[in-house]
Amino acid sequence: MQEGFQFSGYFNGKSGIPQKTVTLTFVISFACHAVLIGVLFFLPGYSRPMFNPFPSAINVSLVSLPAGRPGPPAGKPALKKSAAIVEKKVVKQVPAKIEKPKEISKPEIKAVKKAQEKPVTKVSKAISLKPKISPKKKVESAELIKNAVKDMEKKVEESRPSSVDEAISKIRDKIAKAEGANQSRGLGSQGSAIKGAVPGISGGSGGSNLPIGIFDIYKAEIFYTIQQNWAYSEQIGGRGLDELAVLVIKIMHNGEISDIRFESRSKNRYLDESAYRAIQKSNPLPPLPEGYSRPYYEVGLRFGTSGLKRN
Amino acid sequence: MRCFRFFIVIIAAVLAMTEISFGAYDYIDINSPSIRKMPIAIPLFKSGTGTINNNDMIFSKQASNMLAEMLDFTCYFKILDRESFLENPLKPETTLQNINFHNWATVGAELLVTGKISIKGDLLEIELRLFDTIKASQLIGKKYKADAKSLNQVIRLFASEIVFYLTGNRGIFDTRIAFVSTGSGNKEIYICDFDGTNVKQFTNNKAITLFPAWSSDGKWIAYTSYLKGNPDIYIKNVNNNSISVIAKKGINITPVWVPGKFALAATLSYTGDQDIYLMTGTGKIIKKLTKSSGSDVSPALSTDGKKMAFVSSRSGTPQIYIKDLYTGYEKRLTFNGNYNTQPCWSPKGDKIVYSGLDGGSHNIFIIGFDGKNPVQLTQDTGNNESPSWSPDGTLIVFSSTREGPSRIYVMTSYGTDQRRVFSISGEQSNPKWSPRLVNK
16 A cells, blocks of 8 residues: 555655656657667667467478488589489570470450460469459369468479388378368367478468468468469579568458568669569459458568579 | 556457457468570561561561570570561551560560661661560560661660660670680681570691680780790780790690789690799799699689689699688598699689580589589580680580580570580680670
8 A cells, every 4th residue: 555655655745756757767768768669669670579379480490311321432522413413404506596485366365364264374373363353263272282282292202211101191181180170179289380391481370360270271372372372493593592571461351462571681682573473463352261360461571582493 | 447448458359460460361482483484475576667678577586586586695585486476467566555475474474575676878777675464564675776787786775775684684695615626737726606606716826826815805815826836925905916925835725814913824834844824815824723743733713803714734634623712721622533724714603614525525524613513414415625604604615426426505504504615616615704895
């Protein structure tokens, strides 16, 4: 009681200190704290700590390979062969000419356009802006994860030791258990298993009231769609493993990306622009999960080239 | 009390704001892009006169094809086939307001080049524009006026603008390649443009002539020739053909220019031992750079002139060593294989490309200047030798016998897109890429 009386006494002048002084002190203190908090949380480039009541691991590494592979003798680094040799590319015998993809006559192309199908070329994967009127392919979340696992299987197919097969089957078990648990619980740590199946997905549900697992599946869809549309020429951009471009996008309920902005740029303009282009080509994304309460979903995308792969 | 309550309300509001900002959005890491070239569409250029006549069509086709070939050579781009375009080739649109970017994006183009050509007598006026089809924005717009015969130069300038926009450097359009060819019956030095066009014979010694080396300003080529029966070093001006000779007793071979100076490093044997010497362009010895008992040949200087890679047989077999020219410290670089020669520094100074004997044939290898991460770039394709970096560090030119006779090939610095540059009579070898020749 005495303490409470003494505290209130500061404001009504009973403490002996002028009320104006006390008020001014508090106002200045409050302003300083507000500025500090504002600088900490709203300064561009600051990676905000995630206040997540259910912290879960950001699980990037999917496969554990056996340790203790014999390395080169000291002083003699192991010789690698360039990807060109591994792929056994055919050497062109004449000065490079313009490549000819499959011929598609214009009437055919227009008919195909009307049917709202993508034109297919022999050499390159056609990058088409998804027409807004075209029907969207509904991708089942479990199928998406299976596709992601299949892609990863292809990557390690050639020289896959048995421990990798075991690792993949363990992950499949985890996903199966997670899907089973999802049906009964809907909250909690099972989201981490799904997150572990697709690299790069960080924790949290963006503040929604949806179960964490469902939103992680949606984030996996975003990851998969944008990565598929992200093309990078290492000849132009190089292999700057430390470079990172961070963009923030706002996704409306219908999947439309209403805003794209840079949170931080890398020093590589080509990397930045290719990332921006990848997002634009991915517009619109799949619709937000039903039940998402906010008007839009804002997510940060960190683009880096540490996992460059060849087509 | 009112002040106190007001203060509590303010604190609660601030906490509420911070509550919102905590975890305001999640992050997704995307780090595995698909590696592919940038698809670019280069339709036929438009006639500036508004009419379509033979002359306009000829220039239009020539200019657009020239640009496509130049950009294709860089290995940055995938040039899309005009057959797949949705635009009417007889009515091309060239400006931001009129272009249907959706059509271009649909066929897979991320970049689009449009052009408008007007020919009035011998005068050529050409407008060239580069667009981003995804963002639907113009990136570059240039207008050139030149002699009609300078069309190639104009196209090179614009190609250079495109590459500069994307990469920050001007590319290889202002460069040339010197090489050795036996087309005349003897090994002579020839020069061609970066893409193998415009081949010209540079020496006419009617004797074995080898090891061309460009000075860093591109005005001089040093080479070794048996013109007088002895391997002597000749220094010839590219523009006015003036020549000076370094003819010491014994061999004078594998010259290389000191960056930014009229000075050379070369192997001389006038003392009896084959060592590398630093000398002026007139042959005055400045310093002896190597002193080992074995043969030291093929010096290669880094672009900052501080380090020298060279070949030495001091360990018993030809291997590549690196010497710090300031401290004098030498260390061995190559340990794989028994025959590693012809080192060449990357323009950035972080890597060395060289030729190594592997399984009975010579192949091109690349290694970090610290000896780390050696990578083999060619294999099972005959003998591949004499690698030389382009001045922007993106391409490597080399000689290869994969088709039988030795020819000049080029590949990216990652070992991809290996292709022959040109084909002329005789056999070609010893290519050396020039620096950027801005005022040729």
